[in-house]
Amino acid sequence: MSLVVVDHVSKSFGGLQAVSDVSFHVNEGEILGLIGPNGAGKTTLFNLVAGAITPDRGRVRFNGLDITGLPPYRISRAGLARTFQVARPFLGMTCYENVLVALIGRAHPAPDSERPELIRELLDFVGLSGKESFLASSLNLIDKKRLELARALATRPRVALLDEALGGLSSIEMDQAMGLIRSIRDKRGVNFVWIEHVMGAIMTLCERLLVLNQGMLICEGTPADVARDARVIEAYLGAPDAGD
Ligand SMILES: Nc1ncnc2c1ncn2[C@@H]1O[C@H](COP(=O)(O)OP(=O)(O)OP(=O)(O)O)[C@@H](O)[C@H]1O
Ligand SMILES: [Mg+2]
Structure with missing residues (x-):
């Protein structure tokens, strides 16, 4: 069964279409990668799923329950957790x-x-x-x-949304963080949707990737499929050794 179903979701801010008619699902046992250039709408998509903002159109279902428009605490209690691009613990x-x-x-x-x-x-x-x-x-x-x-x-949680878990870490710390994500999946049965710009890491851990560009889902597939997709190369990855 699909734990999360995002069904034709759109969101605009003023005149800007931040997320445009996006549909995808999260399978049981999966670490699903979400990639795309800066400003593509990745964090906005998490905000729409986690209830921080409400979609203009479309529905979000979690574990068979329609969670569209529910407040974040209700979605969290239903079993969907998130981490933030900039970690937000209570500092005091x-x-x-x-x-x-x-x-x-x-x-x-x-x-x-x-x-x-x-x-x-x-x-x-x-x-x-x-x-x-x-x-x-x-x-x-x-x-x-x-x-x-x-x-x-x-x-x-049954599902956790991770927004750039590796940003700012050294390569040793990245390896540790990746090990941790894998063990949370394996030992605690948590499924992940993971936004990340570190391609090597996401290609290693994810069985399936979604690529967002200008609010639209432009590709979905295995890391190998995505890496050779002409639209993804043009919008995000660049030529094989362009680096990032
Ligand atoms: N609350 C908001 N109000 C107005 N515009 C917003 C809001 N949140 C996001 N945006 C705009 O929506 C677009 C998508 O932003 P988003 O933060 O989702 O991108 P992203 O893919 O997460 O980028 P990055 O990789 O840099 O984190 C951007 O143009 C951004 O400025
Ligand atoms: Mg973001």
């Missing part, structure tokens, strides 16, 4: 408190007595063990991203 709170807030907000909050262990387990899992009492403001970029993931996982 500790790592522990940040995860606690996410844990309390979920549909079936864990009993008080189980929370400390759950929070420690989540922080361990993302590689933040020993940093429970660190203020989020004191974390470096990768640790902020880890915390963002722990907060997303605390809501027990």
Whole structure:
């Protein structure tokens, strides 16, 4: 079954058509990549799915439920989590408190007595063990991203939308983050839609890619198919060694 179905969704801001008649689905067990040039509408598409903004046209279904126009907290409780292009933990709170807030907000909050262990387990899992009492403001970029993931996982999502999980990381940190995404999929059964500009990473982890350009979906397929698609090369990838 498709966990997420985006059905002919459009959104404009003033005269600008940011997302134009986009349809796609997310399959069970999948890490689906979403790529495209700056300003293509990728983050806007996440905002439309996660409820931060409402589409002008089209519907979004999640797990059989029509979630179009529902507020973000309802969508989160239904099991759809997201991370932000710029990590947004509560900077004045500790790592522990940040995860606690996410844990309390979920549909079936864990009993008080189980929370400390759950929070420690989540922080361990993302590689933040020993940093429970660190203020989020004191974390470096990768640790902020880890915390963002722990907060997303605390809501027990079926699907997580990741907006540029690797942006700003060193290549060693990228490898760690990719390992983490894969293990979250394998061990926790979370499916991902992943926006990323780091092509090598997305080509490695994703079985299927969507390519957005000027608000329109211009290609969908395996990484190999997408890499040799003439429209994608022209709009985004450039010639094979143009670099980015
Ligand atoms: N709230 C908004 N109000 C007005 N315009 C917006 C709003 N959000 C996005 N846009 C515009 O919609 C277009 C798509 O932006 P979006 O942030 O979705 O692109 P993106 O594909 O995520 O780009 P990037 O790779 O740089 O993150 C841009 O022209 C942007 O300026
Ligand atoms: Mg974006």
